[in-house]
Every structure is written in structure tokens, then in C-alpha cells.
Amino acid sequence: MRRPARYEHLRHLRRYREIATILARHGLNVVVEQVGLARWPGVRGRLSGTKRPEEEARARGRNLGVHLRLALEELGPTFVKLGQVLSTRPDLLPPDVLRELSRLQDRVPPFPYELVAAQIEGELGRPVERLFARFDPEPLAAASIGQVHAAELPGGQPVVVKVQRPGVRRTIEADLDILMGLADLAERYSPLADVYPFREIAGEIAATLRAELDFVREARNAERLRRLAKGNPAVYIPRVYWEYTTPRVLTLERLEGKKLSEDVAASLSPAQARRMAQALVMAVLEPMFTEGVFHADPHPGNVMVLEDGRIGLLDFGVVGHLDAPTRRRLTGLVIALLRGDTDGLVRSVVALAGVPPDVDRRRLRRDLEILRDRYYDVPLAEIDLADVIPHFFEVLRRHRVRVPAELGLVGKTLLTLQGVTSRLDPGLSILDLARPLGRRLLRRYLSPREASRRLLDRWEDYGEPLLDLPVQLHRLLLEARAGRPLFKVEVVERDELHQGLSRLVNRLAFSVLLLSFTIMMAALVVAGALLGRSEPVLRFPFIEIGVAVLAVATSALLWAIARSGRL
Template sequence: MRRHIHLKRYRQIVNTLAKHGFGFLVDQLGLGDLVSWARRVKAEEKTRLSGGARLRLVMEELGPTFIKLGQVLSTRPDLLPRDVIEELARLQDQVPSFPFEQVQGLVEEELGQPLAELFRSFDREPLAAASIGQVHRAELATGEAVVVKARRPNVERVIRTDLEILFDLGRLAERHTLWGQFYKFSEMAEEFARTLKQELDYTAEGRNADRLRQNFSGDPTVKIPGVYWVFTTDRVLTMEYVEGVKLSDVEELERRGWDRRLIARNLAQAVLKQVLLDGFFHADPHPGNVVVLPGGVVAFLDFGLVGRLSEERKRQFVSLVLGLVRRNSNHIIRAVTEMGIVGQEVEMQAFKRDVDLLRERYYDVPFGQIRLGTAISEILDLAFRYRLRIPTELTLLAKALITLEGVVRELDPGLSIVAIAEPLAHTLLRRRLVPGMLTRTAREWALDYGGLLLDLPRKLDGFLDKLVTGDAILKLEHQNLERAMSHLDRIANRLSFSLVLLAFSIVTAGLVIGSALGADRGRFFFWSMPVLELAFLLATLMVAYLIWAIIRSGRF
């Protein structure tokens, strides 16, 4: 039964890809047999749209897992060109709500009591509905105003099937394509599965909120809603209801007379503190996830997507920021190469030249006018061009900063994110120099490398013994062998094509001459069979098949 479900979903996925003009990708993965010819014909109408627009339509049509995948890919400018990123950023995770009776049944099943005993009131109409769950406003029996998030029925089964198929597709891409091998798609699928499973588990979202609230304890400018753990499970999340003005409602902020500059500064400081000092940040601070309270207090909502930065990652990011601020190309290059995995095929001289051009673009720009999010986005564009694989947490950070910069610019065009980030970056650097941190760093270094240093003499002695006895093995690998073999395949295919055409011409001429010589005997030979016509038809079919096979291989 499970195998049947997988095959049915496989057909749906590959036919959707083919319908929107991605049949070539299906063929590269070796799944062309699952695509109907009707889909391939209809795909010609879709190719008038851009590749990014067609990819967005694929994600929307395939449902919640692929909508989430598109949203994650929209944070990866190191993997996809900018026009595709912009299209995927338009993906909307909004679907029709599911019936209130299902919400009631789920809440009662998870919390073990009738809804009327748990809540004094519970709105039948949701505040918002998404592909994974929907949110209702309610009031506890003790009088507290809350929001209750309920998971959509059967969504876990659908997502589990899709994730297993994505793992398969990742392995197929690594097996059949060079780009799949380079970007390690199976690892990316595993990382995406881990992120999506966390979003499915509402207790993980509750823990994220608790950690952020702890990080901002004592800060009167930031509000993080509390979690009611007694009314929370992995499928139901109950949190404090926060009533305020949406950050995007600038007119309402003006009508109430609230200071937009203060709000912008509080928001920027809150996000940058999460990134630079705490290493744990809200990864999607768009206006719908932030509300404003009296006094310019900013409240964050929806903690399903968060980012984490280790001390090393924070150091790398600070080095990148300081390199931009000080207009130092070497610092920028060092930070980017430490963040990503730089392959041997990267032309470092060309990369340094492009970084120098980027630096010169900001050379005469006043310090307060440097747009940090835009500058980081341009660096990620370079990463895409030079095939640097940037870790996911840093691309999440880049998206968060780009979103933050857009919101802050709307509230206070004169506020500089860089100006707020620099003192926090220096604070982080000073933290690394305090005695306690130096001791901790030395201890971690000793644990990481102490064993290696102690083991080094034994390994070196073993290596020298192999050299003396002649047992040492030197492994050589030709870096461009795959490209050379592909080129030879094309030459062979073209040569075969020419020989087949020549042979076909000779056979055709022979058949014509034979037909002319045997015209006086009639059209049929050998027991009254139309040998000439059959031979000509067979030769034609063989030539057509060979031409089709050569073209389908993509190496012509």
C-alpha cells in the first residue's frame, strides 16, 4: 500500500514538473518513463513564463511540503539566481481553513478534556490558516486571552511521504548530475526534513519562544509571548495573546502618534542582539510576525523558524561585517571562504577581483548609508557565481537581515543598520577576550586538537615506514576527466550519426537499384513477400531510433 502511494505521488510530482516545462530535469534524473506524452506537449505553453515563475507554480501545485521547500530555497541565493529567488519569495503559505469540528476534535483528543471545560470561549473562525496548521483566538477557563494553534489533519502523513520522495530525488540527482554531486542534494534534503519536522512539532516552537523570552528578560523594549505548557502538545500550541498594531500598518502607527523612529531602532537592536550576542534569532521577522505595543515595544510572533549561530559562525559573520565597514577585501574574502566550502575549481584571483569591485562600490558611500542586507545579498550572489556552498544558518541570517532592513527603511529611512551593528560586533569581540572566554576557548581547542597532536608522532612513524617499504600509495585524480569524457561522447555520437546516415544512403541506393532491376518480375520476391518495402521500413526505424537515442542522451 505504501509503495503504491509513493508511486502515485511520484507520478504526480514528475508530471507536474513536466507540465511546467521541467521535462529535461525529469529526464536527467532517469524518471522520464513516468511522464505522459500529453504533459510534454502541454509544457510548451508554460515555457513562455520565466523559469522562476514556472518553479513557483510547481511548488504551489504540489502542496505544503513543496511550498515550504520553495520558501526555504528562497533563502538560498548561493544556490539559485536572483530572479528565481524573487519568484520563490512570493510563495504564499495560505490555504483554506479546515472545519472547526476537526479543530475541536483534535484539541480535545490532545488535551484530554472537552473544549468547554478547557476554555471559557473559543472562536470558531481562525485568525489565520496555513498549510501545516491554523490559529484560533480563545480564552482559558481562568480568564487569560490566548491563541491556540492546531495542526492540520493528516498533514504529517503527506509530508512524510513527500520527504521520502525528496530523499530519493536527491540521491538520483547526485548519481546522474554533476550539480547534484557538487551541492550534495541528499544532505540538503536531510537538512530540510529536519527543519520541517521541527515546524510540525509545536513543542519545539514553544521551546524557541521560551528561549527568546529568556534572552530578552529585563529588556522593556521587547515582548515575547508566554507558552501555556499545560495546554500544549506536539499537535496543539497555546500561547499568550498579544494585541498590538501590525508593523506593516504605518498609517495606524501615525494615527496613534507612536514614534516610528523609536520603533525602528528597538526592532533593529532586538534582531541584531539575537544575531550577534545570543546566536539564536527569529529567522522570519517580516511585518506579519511583529506587532507594536504602546511605548514603541516590539513583540515577536510565530517561532517555527529560528536560526542558530555557533561562536565560530558569529565570529565569521562579525569579520564579514567589519570587512564591509572597513572596506577591507581580504577580511571579506577570508570570512566568506571560512563560511563556505571552497572547491578547488574556484578561481580565487577572479573572486578577489569581484570582491574588490564590490568594495569599491561602497568606498565613497557614507558609513551611515551602507545597507548591510543589500551588501550581504551581493556577496551571496558572488557565492552563487563561484559555486561556494554557504551554510544554511548564514543564508537564514542573510534573509532575516534583508527583511529587517526593508522594514526599518519603511519606518525610518535615516536609520543605519550598520551603525547599530558595529558596537554590538565590538561587544562580541570584547567578550571573546575576557579571561573566562579565553579559558573556555583554550579548553575547547585542547579537546579538539590535543588528541591529534598526541597521535601525530605515531601516524608520522607509520607513514615513514610505508615509504621505506614501498607500501605508500599515491592516488591521482583527474579533475576535468568527466568533462573530457563528455566531450568524447559528443564526438563519438556525431561520428556515429554521420556513419549511420552514410549507411542509410547506401542501403537506400541499393534498394532503389534492386527494385529497378527486378521491376520486370513484379514487386514481390521470395515467396511473394514485399522484401524491399520491409527492408526500407526496418532501416528507417533503426535510423530514427538511433537519432532519438543520441538526442535524448543530451550529448550531441
């Protein structure tokens, strides 16, 4: 027998108290209250004496995003990863908070080489010294999920080996259990539960974190992006060595060069910087729009300038995926934005996002129109996506339009790309660099094949119900033949209904009378124009008499209706 939800939460009471204490220490006691943690024993007392987050922020000269970032760092590696995932959700958080969360660093001390060797032997079945010709015991980098070591295969190929931290899966699963518990509390007690589906959001975050624990998935991402990059000679993706790869060990070709985070941009000429920036932009955006897969974390630490001048990409743990209908709708949104088509923009937003039924679409259209006008006459080279994207998502957030997680990841990726291109050359714009891709996308979007595909996308919404219509009509006919009522009408206020029907009938009678005389007059005028006055029947002054009769009849009808007060 499953224990009640409240007793399930008691298992994590100590951790709940710790979370509440850390949040309150950073002036985020309102978050504790909103989530519902303040209801638990021993938590309410920890909130007393703490300041509101706005007051705390003013006292320390920090904004709310800084407080949240510091609190997540103190809560531990899983919550740091949680913050990094939240930094890709502009539909949930305001821009200043997103900027702070994007600065979260996954800094943890490396684990000992003995554990590295044991993990590799347990996964690959042989000791490290028999698997590799050389293996550096000192890691190149360490993070909460794993760490990376330089090595060399028996054939002399230089590689990097990513080894998962022992026990990290158990730790993350325990913290995800707590996260789902917090989401459950928020669903039950938070007034924001009507706006945000907390359990659904927590489930999406949990799925993202679990995916990062599977190194085989990361290897498949790298291999797919490598295949797609073969058409781009300026970009290189490292090879996967599958015989040295398992769900907890990943072995990739080691690239030789310098990371952009090492500030190599200063040594590049303007032409080299532009060429590299364009290669990077195309390496991310082209597969995004054509194949629906893209490197979603192209920050300077994951971008290398190779010794032969090419761009190399690293770390494939965060890779975005878009299905075909989403890609077509996203393309439609971009084209509508560039064309200044507000109606198309609204349609694309509605098709892409979860628009609540009570959203005022007229106001949404107006706000999107204001955003469009802000950039309409600005040349592409001068449009800063770091300004456009936050404003766009701010409009959606204000109207409670919930964007799918993958689209939030697209927005975060574009912002990261803009930052990297600005590092190479502050005058570069992604939209300007992606102009050739935009022209190809526009031609394809307007092609008959794509038009037919968009029609097929609508089939599920409109085609299937249309095919089901004969079945529904047949069912109604059977109901009617059996003598059962097809509709149930309940009259609440008969007098009001009678008056309303009287007004409707009077207006209908007036409209029919007016329409009849108008048609008759129009026919006589046309006949007169075509035949002239030579026809005997047309010599009679029908039009003049008709107008007079119409005026008298209309006046009489209006007077009668006015007396009844039912117009």
C-alpha cells in the same frame, strides 16, 4: 530484503507524473529533465510541445522565479513550504528566484471546529469547554500545518491556541519521501550532481519541515527568546502556557496591538519609527551574535506594535541557531567586510562555508575585493543590505561555494529586517541602526578571551594532528627498524627525471657559489667599515680581487651549463 531503488520509486510514479506535468505546464520542462523524471514511463510525452522556460517567460512576461512559484503553489502545501525553505538558500538560487519564492503564501482553507476540538481533547485529555473559559471557533489564521484560535483561560488570561491540522504529519512525510526520491534521481542522472549534493540538501529541507511540526520545539524557541529579550525594554515576547502545550497544541499569551502588515507605520512619527526599527533590529541581531538564536521570520505579519508602544514578536516556528564557532566566524566576516580586509573576508568565507578544493581562490578573492570596493567608502547609513547580501551570495554561488543552511537563513533574516525597517522609514538602514551592537561586537572580538576562543576553534584542525605527530613518527621508526620501505617511488620517465635533476643540481651549484662569494664580500665590507684600513690584512685589495674572481667563475659556470642545455 530491501527492494531496489527503482522499485521504491515506482510507488510514487503517479505523483512523479503529476509533478512533471505541472512543472512542464509552467515551462519548467528543463527542471524535469535535470532531475531525471523524464526517464520514467509516461513522463517524456508530457514534455512534448512545451516551451523552454526562457521562451515561456518571454511569452507570458514573467521570469523563471514566477514560474517556479506558481508551480509550487499548484503542487500543494508541502511544496509551498519547500519553496519557503528554498527562499532562505541564496547559495543555491539566484536573487530573482529567491525574491519570488519569498512571496509564496501558505494559503489553505481552515479545517472544521469539530476537528479542532477533537485534536485539543486528544492532546490535552479534556474537552475544550473544560479547558478554556472561552474559545472562539472561528480561526484567526489558517495555514498548511495548523490554525490559530483566540481563547481565554479559566483565570481570565487572553491566549492564542495553535492547533495542528489533523493528518498533516502523514501528508508531509509522504511528500518528503517523494522529495528524497527526486533528490535520489537527481544524484543519479543530473549533470549538476557534481556541483550540488541533492540528497544532502533535501535532507536539510526535510529536517526544517519536520521541526515545524513539533509545537513543543516552537514553544521552547519562544521561551528562550522571551528570556533573552528581558534586557530590551522596547520588545515583548509572549509567554508560553506549558500546561496547555503539547507537540500538536501550542498556547501562547495573546498580544494586543496592530501588526505592521496593517500599515500602522503611517501613523508613527519619524522618532517613533526609528525607535521601533532599532528595537526590532536589536531584538533579532543581538541574540543572533551573542547567544546564537534568533527569530528568522520577522516579516510585517509577525511584528506587532503593542498598545503601550513596544514591539511584539509572533510565530516562533522558524528560529535560527548558530553554534559558538559559527558566531565567531560570522563576526569576523562582518568585521573584515567593514574594515575592507579582503584577505580576512576570504578566510572567513573559507572557514564558514564549504569551499570545493578546485575553487580558484585567487579569483574568489578578486571578486570579493570588487564587492568590497563597491561599498568601501559608502557611509553605513547609506548601505542597503537588500543590495549587498544578494551580491555577496551571488559571488559565492558563482564560485560554487556552498553556504551552510543556517547562514542562508541569516541572510534571509537580514533581508526581511531591511524590508520591515524600510516600511517604518524608507531612509533607515540596518547597519546604521545596529551601530551600537557593532561596536560591542568589535570590542569583544578583539578581546584576549575571544582571541583564545578562536585559537581553540583551530585546535581540532591543527592541535590534535600536532599531538598525534609523535605517534606517527614512532610508527615510521618501527617500520624503518623492521627494514620495510617508508616510501614507494615509481620512476616513469628516467631520462626526463635525470635531466630534471641535472638542471636542479646546476642551479643549486650556481646559487651556492653566488651566495658564498656574496657572504664573503659582505663580511669584508663590514670589517672594513668597522676597523678601517688600519689593519694590515684589510690593506690588501680582497674585495676587488674577489669581485673579479666571482665574475670569472660565474661566467665559466654559466657557459658550461649553457652548453649542456640544463639550466
